[in-house]
Amino acid sequence: MTAFLVILFAYLLGSVPTGFLLGSLAGVDVRKTGSGNVGATNVGRVAGKKHGILTLLGDTAKGFVPVFVALQMGLGAAATGLVALAAFLGHLYPVFLKFQGGKGVATALGIVLFLSPVTAFILVVLFDSKENYVANANSPEQDKEYRKLRDLLAADPHWHDGEVIHQFWVK
Numbered sequence: 001m002t003a004f005l006v007i008l009f010a011y012l013l014g015s016v017p018t019g020f021l022l023g024s025l026a027g028v029d030v031r032k033t034g035s036g037n038v039g040a041t042n043v044g045r046v047a048g049k050k051h052g053i054l055t056l057l058g059d060t061a062k063g064f065v066p067v068f069v070a071l072q073m074g075l076g077a078a079a080t081g082l083v084a085l086a087a088f089l090g091h092l093y094p095v096f097l098k099f100q101g102g103k104g105v106a107t108a109l110g111i112v113l114f115l116s117p118v119t120a121f122i123l124v125v126l127f128d129s130k131e132n133y134v135a136n137a138n139s140p141e142q143d144k145e146y147r148k149l150r151d152l153l154a155a156d157p158h159w160h161d162g163e164v165i166h167q168f169w170v171k
Helices: 002-015 018-025 040-047 049-072 077-092 105-115 117-135 140-155 163-170
Strands: none
Touching: 002 049, 002 077, 018 040, 018 049, 040 049, 049 077, 049 105, 077 105, 105 117
């Protein structure tokens, strides 16, 4: 019964439309402006940087908090996985927005951030590298840094201990 309630909590928390609510506070319906997405990027574009950052933090918390609660309540790995999935699906298909939600990137980040902070860091670096790589497609320096991190991760099967990340940033 406890697991069911935490899963339900996770779905409902994931369903809270952070970007829509913050956009509404700014006087903008983010679903009808910009890309039409309720995520942090669109909110930042149409409602301002502050609202975009708050959306990112809120959407990340929607993944982080339920997993934290599940583990604090002593739920096993399978139940905690279902809690994480429920939070993610709540963001994608929120009951409060007629099941039309966001893409789930920040919510997934929150889940991974709690379960494996080093992995979350690597994903953010790779995502940022990809975004910068696309934005600066003609930049050999960007390509060099992206390949450097990729090669370091591929060369060391124990990258999760943080040493590879240290090597990447120090060199």
